[in-house]
Amino acid sequence: MIYQCSGCNRTTFETTCPWCNASQVPPSAELHPQQLTPLDPSFYPDFQYQSKGLIKDFLGKKKEQAQLNELLNNVLRKYAQLKQPYFTNFIHTTRETSSGGSDVGVPGPRLDGVYTERELFREVLIRKGFDELEGLPSLLDKLLQTTSFNSVYLGFSRELSRHIRDDLAETLRSWIEEAGTTFRSDLALFYFYLWENDISFPDVQFNPQAASIAGVPLMTLAAFQNALKFCESIYFDILVQRLGSQLEHFNPNRFITMYLVDAMDGFQFEAFLVEIFQTIGFDVKETKKTADQGADLFVTRFGKNMVIQAKNYTGSVGNAAVQQAISAKAFYGCDEAMVVTNSYYTKSAKDLAATAGVRLVDREGLQSYLDDYNQKLIEVFQAEVEEAG
Known part of the structure; x- marks a missing residue:
């Protein structure tokens, strides 16, 4: 069977979380109901x-x-x-x-x-x-x-169903290209999907007893760790190829830099966030510019709804933005709340967000979103070149 750890949100076939228990002294050998959810x-x-x-x-x-x-x-x-x-x-x-x-x-x-x-x-x-x-x-x-x-x-x-190919490496590559670093926490879900849907690859062996006997993992921990290493090598190769592609096809006139973001006003920043989240695979809906109850836009993926508060500031973002996100999450009944800024957050804002479970994206985090956005522009450019050739 497969479990989800409430501590690190990773999925695993083990009856104790290999990642959380590795940092515990001494590690708990007992399955705690709050720790792993089957x-x-x-x-x-x-x-x-x-x-x-x-x-x-x-x-x-x-x-x-x-x-x-x-x-x-x-x-x-x-x-x-x-x-x-x-x-x-x-x-x-x-x-x-x-x-x-x-x-x-x-x-x-x-x-x-x-x-x-x-x-x-x-x-x-x-x-x-x-x-x-x-x-x-x-x-x-x-x-x-x-x-x-x-x-x-x-x-x-x-x-995941859109990424299944005839070859395991091709399937993993297609999935990881879209999933990004989340492959590390969702890899057990990936293999569970293969097992549940009878998708077989020569390099993948499952334990048939795992379906009926508690404590028997679907894959051995050693096999799973090897699979994780294989995925890491695929991800590394993807990053190398992306950098090579950027160096070859970089077009400053089509790319968005953080300096351009800094020059945007509030409405332009919100509109640009819509483009970013749509480009990286989210369904996005903007709110009305008045009476939005602290929400600037909503994004949806994997069936979860998230409300986003956008703050294009020159100074630090304080508690007020986090409180607006908390209120919007409750008012609209969303699963998650996020504040995105091109600046940084005050310590009190970070403390409040940690207590309330609000995700904060600061200037460095936004840069990673920009990198993904610009990478998608490169892929579009390459596709256009191939079609023209």
Whole structure:
């Protein structure tokens, strides 16, 4: 099975995150529900028998495993029935996937009369027959995380399907050219997609037991690390070829430099950001120039919506821009919020953004977007030359 780590957002076939655990002292060998989210809820540790010692295992393992299997089958059946529309719609309407450990353990009304949407959602499910949530209050949080992970994977699958070729190296190259450095965090998703869709390549071997046995990885860690090295070599080659192409086809009259960005006014900067995000593969929608509730434009990719606040400044960007992005995210119900500037941020703005989960793109970050944008211009120029020749 495949898991997503909530700590680093990477995907892995291991039951503990190889990247996060490498930095822990001592590393945790136990699968924590907040650490790794399986794509399939049948791989929750709640449904796997935990050894109680040789004698107790001998006396009660078979009976307890049968009880766990019955519980699992009931949960999976009800989850399959209620996943659409209840779980998915709850995530999309509230933008919630994680409780943060503050859920009330016992469902039902209380004297204080204050209820979170998650509590109300749990009651909706219980009244629909999902009574397991009364005995396993943490199960709701896990099912919501899995639903969210499923949503990410579906968006990833739609994108990846366009890159499948007859050869593994060609497939990886096509995907990495578009994905950029995200291949490092999504590589397990890539191989899971191949396995799930029965796409075979001579160099790829999967463990058939991984589909049914918890703890058995789809690929060995060594094989996965070798695949990561292979992808890194492909990415390195892409960068080298891009630089060579830039040196050969550079046309200053068609390129956008940071100095040109600095000369733009606010409206021109917003319009240019629309071009940038569209060019690098996002669906973009501008907001009206009045009453935009702190939003300058919206971008969408992999099924996730992000609101962007654009600040073309000569000085540092402070808390106000971050607060506007936070308000716009809540007002429009977006998954993420971002502030983009051609300048830099104050320390307080960075602290507020880190607390609120707002992505900040400063002058250096914007330069990387410009590099991608200019690279796309090169590719268009090359295509035009080839067509003319």
